[in-house]
Amino acid sequence: MDPNANKYLLFNKLSSQDAKKKLESETFKRTTLSFYKYVNLKDISFYRDYLYREWDKLKVLGRVYIATEGINAQISIPNYNIEKFKEQLDNDIYLKNISLKEAIEEKDFSFFKLIIKIKKRIVADGLNEIDFDSSKVGNHLSAGEWNDAIDKGAVIVDMRNHYESEIGHFKNAILPQSETFKQELPMVKELLSENKNDKILLYCTGGIRCEKASAYLKHNGFRDVNQLHGGIIDYKKQLMENPKLENKFIGKNFVFDERLSEKISEKVISFCHQCGSKCDMHINCKNMSCNLLFIQCKKCKEKFKSCCSTECKKIIDLSENEQKILRQGSINKNRFNSHRIIN
Known part of the structure; x- marks a missing residue:
């Protein structure tokens, strides 16, 4: 008798290609949601498995990180299961009343699988929280309050990575050229060393990074720290609900799923890394052992066959077997951990 016969499969064994085919065969619409919560989770191994069982039943796809400090989730869910999902959250002692942020655009699939991972932190910040109280966060500002503060000359800081702000940011914001959030925190503290008494405005994609960043700056003596509520x-979303509000964000918002971005304004502020023409489309190099994240226009995409260089283009022209041999032990599976401007 199979000892695992009655056990629920707690991870997705489909290949990326098979998962994509399965998704493409769906006849219903999906909605992309993101949410986070800093909450003290108990027995996270058990909780991780519980979430997987419950959410897999609802056909949830996405990437979810849980740690003893809380949860950080970006998911895709069938529209017909959204209310059931909300009911499940409301019955969860940890996630009750959690704020859900709905995607602005649903032009492409956002996720192909459900992946729930246990992490040391739900955002990799490199901080020792014994040294400061991470619950003492900055003031949360609505879109209207945010715009008013900008008009009055507050200091605006983008708490995202350089490849995110490259395609879109608030006008006149400080844009740290960081690769990671962990790297950015001390960088921002140094950049703002002369602004400890000024009104500071922090923003990021959905708000989670600003929770830690605002507490970190307050701990380091900054007196008036504020953050954009909901990122x-x-x-x-608030702009769409109130057309009278001015949109002070230019370009696109980078998102960490298959869509890679959402349009916030019509203006294109970035350039193709290969030819220099105006472009705001990120792509991962088609050579899987490279997988570099960069900006590529349609012409260069055709010219280089979705590759970042002639060297990578030569590799994808090889047979599949030759490519497998070349990338043994060197394949880059994380599509967001390698990014730079192509020379």
């Missing part, structure tokens, strides 16, 4: 995603 860029909620800012756009």
Whole structure:
């Protein structure tokens, strides 16, 4: 008798290609949601498995990180299961009354699988929280309050990575050229060393990074720290609900799923990394052992066959077997951990 016969499969064994085919065969619409919560989770191994069982039943796809400090989730869910999902959240002692942020655009699939991982932190910040109280966060500002503060000359800081702000940001914001959030925190503290008594405005994609960043700056002596409530995603939603509000964000909002971005304004502020023409479309190099994240226009995409260089283009022209041999031990599976401007 199979000892695992009655056990629920708690991870998705489909290949990326098979998962994509399965998704493409669906006849219903999906909605992309993101949410986070800092909450003290108990027995996270058990809780991780519980979430997987419950959410897999609802055909949830996405990427979810849980840690003893809380949860950080970006998911895709069938529209017909949204209310059931909300009911499940409301019956969860940890996630009751959690704020859900709905995607602005649903032009492409956002996720192909459900992946729930246990992490040391729900955002990799490199901080020792014994040294400061991470619950003492900055003031949350609505879109209207945010715009008013900008008009009065507050200091605006983008708490995202350089490849995110490259395609879109608030006008006149400080744009740290960081690769990671962990790297950015001390960088921002240094950049703002002369502004400890000024009104500081922090923003990020959905708000989670600003929770830690605002507490970190307050701990380091900054007196008036504020953050955009719900991040860029909620800012756009508030603009849509109140057309009288001015949109002070230019370009696109980078998102960490298959869509890679959402349009916040019509203006294109970035350039193709290969030819220099105006472009705001990120792509991962088609050579899987490279997988570099960069900006590529349609002409260069055709010219380089979706590759970042002639060297990578030569590799994808090889047979599949030759490519497998070349990338043994060197394949880059994380599509967001390698990014730079192509020379």
